[in-house]
Amino acid sequence: MINLAAKDIKHSLSKFIITAAGVGMLLGIVLIMLGVYRGMISDGTSLINDIGADIWVVQEDTLGPFAESSRLHEDFKNTLRSLDGIDLSSAMTFQNLQLPHANGKMTRVFAVGYDPFGKMIPLNPKRIVEGRGLKHDHYEIVVSKKTGFALGERIPLGRDMYTVVGITEKTVSSGGDLLVYLSLKDAQKLQFLYSNARIRNDRARGIKGMDSHMINAVVATVRDGHTPDEVAAQIRRWKHKGVFTNEAQKEILTGNLIKMASKQIGMFTVILLIVSIVIIAMIIYNMTIEKIKEIAVMKLIGIPNKFIIKMIVQETLLLGVLAFVAGVGFAHLIYTKFPKNVVLLSEDAMRLFVVILVASLLASLFGAKKAIDADPTSAIGG
Amino acid sequence: MDTQQGIRVENLMKHFGEEETRVDVIDGASFTVNKGELVALVAPSGAGKTTLLMMIGCVTEPNGGKIWLGDEKVYDDGWLIKDTRSIRRKKIGFIFQAPYLIPFLNVIENITLLPQANGVPEKEANAKAMELLTYLDIADKAKMSGSQLSGGQNQRVAIARALANNPQIILADEPTAALDAERSVSVVQMLKKIAQEQGVAVIMVTHDETVLPYCDKIMEIVNKKVVMKDSLEDVKII
Numbered sequence: 226m227i228n229l230a231a232k233d234i235k236h237s238l239s240k241f242i243i244t245a246a247g248v249g250m251l252l253g254i255v256l257i258m259l260g261v262y263r264g265m266i267s268d269g270t271s272l273i274n275d276i277g278a279d280i281w282v283v284q285e286d287t288l289g290p291f292a293e294s295s296r297l298h299e300d301f302k303n304t305l306r307s308l309d310g311i312d313l314s315s316a317m318t319f320q321n322l323q324l325p326h327a328n329g330k331m332t333r334v335f336a337v338g339y340d341p342f343g344k345m346i347p348l349n350p351k352r353i354v355e356g357r358g359l360k361h362d363h364y365e366i367v368v369s370k371k372t373g374f375a376l377g378e379r380i381p382l383g384r385d386m387y388t389v390v391g392i393t394e395k396t397v398s399s400g401g402d403l404l405v406y407l408s409l410k411d412a413q414k415l416q417f418l419y420s421n422a423r424i425r426n427d428r429a430r431g432i433k434g435m436d437s438h439m440i441n442a443v444v445a446t447v448r449d450g451h452t453p454d455e456v457a458a459q460i461r462r463w464k465h466k467g468v469f470t471n472e473a474q475k476e477i478l479t480g481n482l483i484k485m486a487s488k489q490i491g492m493f494t495v496i497l498l499i500v501s502i503v504i505i506a507m508i509i510y511n512m513t514i515e516k517i518k519e520i521a522v523m524k525l526i527g528i529p530n531k532f533i534i535k536m537i538v539q540e541t542l543l544l545g546v547l548a549f550v551a552g553v554g555f556a557h558l559i560y561t562k563f564p565k566n567v568v569l570l571s572e573d574a575m576r577l578f579v580v581i582l583v584a585s586l587l588a589s590l591f592g593a594k595k596a597i598d599a600d601p602t603s604a605i606g607g
Numbered sequence: 608m609d610t611q612q613g614i615r616v617e618n619l620m621k622h623f624g625e626e627e628t629r630v631d632v633i634d635g636a637s638f639t640v641n642k643g644e645l646v647a648l649v650a651p652s653g654a655g656k657t658t659l660l661m662m663i664g665c666v667t668e669p670n671g672g673k674i675w676l677g678d679e680k681v682y683d684d685g686w687l688i689k690d691t692r693s694i695r696r697k698k699i700g701f702i703f704q705a706p707y708l709i710p711f712l713n714v715i716e717n718i719t720l721l722p723q724a725n726g727v728p729e730k731e732a733n734a735k736a737m738e739l740l741t742y743l744d745i746a747d748k749a750k751m752s753g754s755q756l757s758g759g760q761n762q763r764v765a766i767a768r769a770l771a772n773n774p775q776i777i778l779a780d781e782p783t784a785a786l787d788a789e790r791s792v793s794v795v796q797m798l799k800k801i802a803q804e805q806g807v808a809v810i811m812v813t814h815d816e817t818v819l820p821y822c823d824k825i826m827e828i829v830n831k832k833v834v835m836k837d838s839l840e841d842v843k844i845i
């Protein structure tokens with residue numbers, strides 16, 4: 226039997242391809258949207274994954290440094306070590322900073338402060354693309370490549386000059402800010418010490434200087450034979466601190482910070498998807514209407530419905546598949562051009578493929594119904 | 608049983624609309640067309656020629672009466688076959704005022720579509736189509752699309768399409784309306800030849816009196832009934 230779909234598509238090939246490419250771009254944007262969402266999740270949890278802690282100890286009654294201000298004394302890391310279940314522990318700071326460029330422009334970053342000589346290093350060496358990690362207690366900084374700073378460049382922060390000793394890639398905070406790494410001592414100074422002028426002012430007014438031995442969280446790993454939950458419960462009971470397992474900390478991040486954004490992106494994705502499906506349905510409807518006279522002639526001379534429906538379904542499926550392929554191509558072509566991290570997952574693409582296939586089938590039913598309802602005598606009318 | 612019977616219609620009725628909007632078009636038509644006969648159907652515009660043809664062709668459902676196609680009774684106050692379309696593709700060849708070719712199929716594909724839908728293998732359908740095209744003197748156009756052919760050539764392709772399923776009946780609705788006088792006569796001669804050679808019963812609607820001499824009989828629709836005439840006399844073409 227002659228393949229009517231192939232003949233019809235060949236007859237209006239350029240139109241068909243342009244249509245598929247157009248729908249494909251829409252599907253490409255859907256994939257990018259999903260990729261932005263995946264990127265947020267991956268960004269949001271990459272720092273926590275790099276730190277690799279089992280337990281997070283934070284200020285009592287707070288959700289920790291990623292949700293609100295959390296302060297505790299640096300000494301607590303030693304107190305913690307006396308516990309049976311704790312293996313390693315380390316104090317860390319987390320804060321937003323403005324890094325001044327030579328040209329006066331500022332870049333907002335999220336700074337992680339850690340002890341370069343400690344056992345738990347939040348800077349994953351795999352992410353270093355130039356230079357090295359921190360080696361000294363003072364005046365070194367490791368920056369994300371996207372901050373625009375060059376290796377060896379000097380950055381004034383607080384009362385000191387810092388030198389860029391390392392450059393990393395794909396290091397972003399859950400809020401989307403680029404990460405920089407400082408030594409714990411430097412970070413404490415920047416977070417808890419005010420400027421000379423402010424200190425003089427405070428002294429004159431009788432306010433005592435701030436204790437700079439504060440930190441934002443203590444991270445720890447648990448020994449074999451202990452579970453994070455059990456150790457966390459112990460700390461909570463005796464030490465009056467907020468304690469989270471790594472999973473709970475991730476949950477706070479994804480729950481508090483990412484959920485809202487993902488809802489927004491989810492809404493966009495759903496709307497775009499609905500628009501794409503409606504457009505596919507409209508295209509199929511139009512393609513059927515354009516051929517309605519030929520369909521009526523075929524019905525009149527006696528061609529069975531199944532041949533006509535097969536033509537419509539095959540054309541729709543081909544359109545859906547072509548549009549999907551174009552969409553994947555388009556997404557891969559443009560995703561690196563987005564300022565935020567876009568992560569394209571093949572499982573998302575497969576899901577979209579299934580949705581498009583189902584939508585195309587439904588759309589073709591729409592067209593098939595139109596064809597079945599067509600009056601054969603309308604072929605010879607007029 | 609009359610083995611010569613090609614088409615038989617008895618007391619056929621057709622109206623459109625109901626009550627105030629009701630229009631009776633055919634009201635008690637009875638006639639027989641024998642196999643091998645070419646019968647002209649003449650009547651003024653709007654008299655119901657196309658409607659009558661579409662009822663015989665199992666496209667439009669009558670409101671009463673009986674229809675036989677060959678020996679098979681297909682309508683008796685209701686269709687006797689569920690799938691009227693299968694009757695069309697197996698027994699009937701349709702020719703219209705315009706060719707109505709499928710634009711995305713080339714000439715030979717237009718002709719072989721119906722036989723292939725009937726299950727004829729592609730090779731066999733192609734061979735038969737080439738035979739028809741040769742017979743109609745357009746064999747060299749087989750791979751072309753309809754848009755590359757003249758009006759007359761297109762109409763010949765449409766005739767080939769109507770013949771491709773070896774129909775027992777050909778229903779032609781003003782097949783020569785778009786053709787010049789010379790072409791019209793040659794198309795009618797061709798239909799006559801097919802009727803005679805293959806024993807096909809042909810009804811041809813026409814407004815063209817120059818083609819009437821080639822027809823075996825002439826049917827007129829008078830007062831919503833069909834009047835069969837054996838000679839050209841007292842046939843008035845409007």
Ligand SMILES: Nc1ncnc2c1ncn2[C@@H]1O[C@H](COP(=O)(O)OP(=O)(O)O)[C@@H](O)[C@H]1O
Binds near residue numbers: 623
């Ligand atoms: N589907 C229809 N609905 C309503 N009226 C129709 C329909 N088809 C035909 N008619 C009417 O039936 C009459 C006969 O039409 P038709 O068979 O096309 O005439 P002819 O072919 O002789 O010119 C006309 O009055 C026409 O308006």
Ligand SMILES: [Mg+2]
Binds near residue numbers: 656657658780
């Ligand atoms: Mg008519």
